[in-house]
Amino acid sequence: MSARETFSKWWRIAVLVLLVSVALYALFIPGGMFGSADDGPVGDANETETDDSLHNLVFGLDLDGGARISAPATGMTVDDVTLDHGGTPEQAQQAGSDLESTLRESFQSEYDDFQAADVTVRYHQGDDSYTVEVFNDNVSAAAFAETLSAEGHDVSESDVENRVTEETRSSMVSVITSKLNQAGLSGGQAYTTETLGGEHYIVAEAPGYTAEELRALLEQRGSIEVRAYVPDGNGSQENITLLQQEDFDNIEPAEYDNERNQHQVGVTLHDGPAAEFESQMNDIGFTTEGVEQCSIRQNADGNYDFSDSGDQWCLLTMSDGEVVSALGLDRGLATSMQSGEWKNNPRYNMVTGSGEGNEEAAQHAREISMNLQAGALDAPLDFGNAQVMSVQSSLGDQYKTDSVLIGLVAVFAVSGMVYVRYRDPRVALPMILTALSEVVILLGVAAAAEMAITLAHVAGFIAVVGTGVDDLVIIADEVMDEGAVSQARIFDNRFRKAFWTIGAAAATTIIAMSPLAVSSSLGDLQGFAIITILGVLIGVFVTRPAYGSILRKLLTSEE
Template identity: 30%
Template structure:
């Protein structure tokens, strides 16, 4: 083809769109060197990037009920009997934010004048989304490079598990931050080892950064400010339980997830001030040295993001070291290259004509580049399942290009432009029907909370859409221009 013919081909809007999207995709992927290593803007899942995954089980129950009593009275008595927070989902379904067995709930419901009708361990969709937001805030505070929080919600709308994936984070640190509820509580010692509740972390308004307390020492702490209501509540409790008049016998305890992070009497200065007015500024000391600093950082994250509405229990966990993730990445690249070469050989054996094979392989690879550009733009993580999706797109793409080529080369001849266009339209129609069936088949995997399969489904759907809308029509114009010569 001459230069003028190439220019005329590029003026075709379908071919021009392919070229423009290809250039934009390279920009989005942004291959470049960093710290002496080749890198891109592509985001990798844990299979291809060192990090940790945790699957946590909600310690709560979604229960259906029936009662002849006024519902408000029934739920009030049930809450007192269970000593647990109850969230009403709808007219006959509640979320009990504490775990109980079915037998325990049946007994409690009967004592409160009701009957248990359905039982599922987990939380409602609304609570699962609330947990997701809180965990994302904690992970943002942790400064992780790539983090993904995915509540696994069943068809009934109940979420039993939430899966968290953290790139570049060790297993111990991940369990410390997201594997716990993060409930902060202040209690005051009354008599002996007995303590009374004063307030929870939701009474905290602002949180400071870890600092040395006192300044210049090796002891660390986190300052925080109480709300006005929380400050009044704290002052009233301190006076009521004698912490302001006899601090040595009434320690102030600060507790995180059942573990005491601070226990000491009020200072004489603070006790004197509390007798006069509420005090909003407090400090939680976490200890000395690196251990105290790490504890202060964790406490800061939990105080800023708040506690999860329900307790969670780590049901499964895993860690992918950097060496293994690099090996997976290398093997994924090798698998893709081998698949491309194998496809090229099969196509060459089919047509034995480089003028057909090279455009076919080139358009197919450009489709993969555009797909990676879209994945980079929407920040879709690439894991081994997504790589399998890329290879599947490569195979189905060649299959559809073969359909176009065979359709337009009927009896081995290039038809007139009018007949060519009719045959191309017919081939695209066949491909579109095939694409719709693939999308319908993949949609359940893409929409359901099956985190290990979503990447495969999303990449496959994106590849099919890009192929039908961009690369197949462009290939039809390109192959026509080449074969007509």
């Protein structure tokens, strides 16, 4: 037999063996397909321990225990705002940025708790219009409309809608997902859902977390600012915003510096903001008379006391509007800024406190590092209308055990029925092994993709076993029609006929499941549909053809 003929007879089985081998590697080799055994999450105290597991599967909320919070975003929106600009996309974007800055200053002068991230202006190039969003509970619809009207826009209170845009929700999902990853939550995920009434909810799932811990994580919008608290020249102090979230480039993990006895986060600025920051520090006198001239300290409650008399020159690190650090400017940093050299290497340490045992300062440093890397939530979540679900880890372990038992029962039940039907090990045994290989490949895909397996996925695996064996039965029945088949040519004709039936059934299943697979609003049903579709595709292109090749070799006498 030539090499070409050998390949044509065995390549389908070879592909099946190769995929099963790769799946086993992804499932059981430490680090899986794309990681390494010592990879670990960037640290939070609550990071999930997974390194001692015998496999690389990631379990979702149902099987690992944890919490799920579903809540709408808080915000107001005005659409179809028009602005005069030069006509180019760059000029249009700049006009939107200018309006955003103007509105921010106006709102901040009226509301003490108004943060820089509480207003967003988005440009829509298609219809040359802008959408303005405000994310602050203290701003009423009337005040929103009045502020826009004061800037020359014809806006009434009725034009203000109590919602946020799809772009905002998408950005929030991305930020929450990043926060969950930064916190070391294996299997954590975020997505959006829509109710029948058209209300949109943002859903966050965190295996291994309690509902209280997850809420604490989501309540942090993660808006980081650096402000200058300096004399205003009239005997009072003023706050000047120097740096915002988007100005930071490289963010280092939180650390404790033994030499300086301080908790800190090393940061680097983008080139443009770095030059502007250096210029502002020189212009307001921070690098000359303001060097090391900050005596603001925390009181017994842990809050910073700004009642001290005398001129203060403090750099304030703000997290969600709260002062987490108030420090003077280091003399070495001031000298570098005065000379204009600092902007060429714009790195400095955001210090949150001193003392190795200062857990509050350590926690602030971890939160700043996480929030700068993950980004800030565009809008706060409305926890007053939240839906909360919590699963204890012990219950999740029970679900895992039950899922394994159900899977074994399904396998033995199918095996028994197949053997009773055919009474021929040459037909029944390859059928069971082929069906099980399909599940192994699916589990390997889940491990490689770090898919968080839930009860819905388990239901999908069981459905794949059932539908897979159905297809294999169709093949066996067709090729053994009218008794045993000994000629390869007859076998091939019968197999092609069976395969057309299987292909049509597979196409019907994929079409039926596709709406569920692409609709994230259906939650767990999406996972069921995805596993079912993947199982059908693997069956049609890999396992069914391989089973046919095995039967051809076992049942026919031709080489």
